[in-house]
Amino acid sequence: MDFASTTPRLLADALVDRLSRTPRYRGVPRDGARAAADRVVPLLTGHPLG
Numbered sequence: 001m002d003f004a005s006t007t008p009r010l011l012a013d014a015l016v017d018r019l020s021r022t023p024r025y026r027g028v029p030r031d032g033a034r035a036a037a038d039r040v041v042p043l044l045t046g047h048p049l050g
Contacts, residue, residue, distance in 0.1 A: 001014060029035070042048045 001010070038049050
């Protein structure tokens with residue numbers, strides 16, 4: 001969609017099209033807290049996790 005040539009009607013049609021679709025979500029890693037701890041703990045303690 002080009003901003004300069006978009007009309008209110010084209011924008012409305014595009015919104016209706018997108019909002020009527022079933023969403024597809026990306027997978028979310030389940031180890032996020034552990035990964036964050038692996039990076040933060042060594043900075044706070046001076047010792048690597050292991």
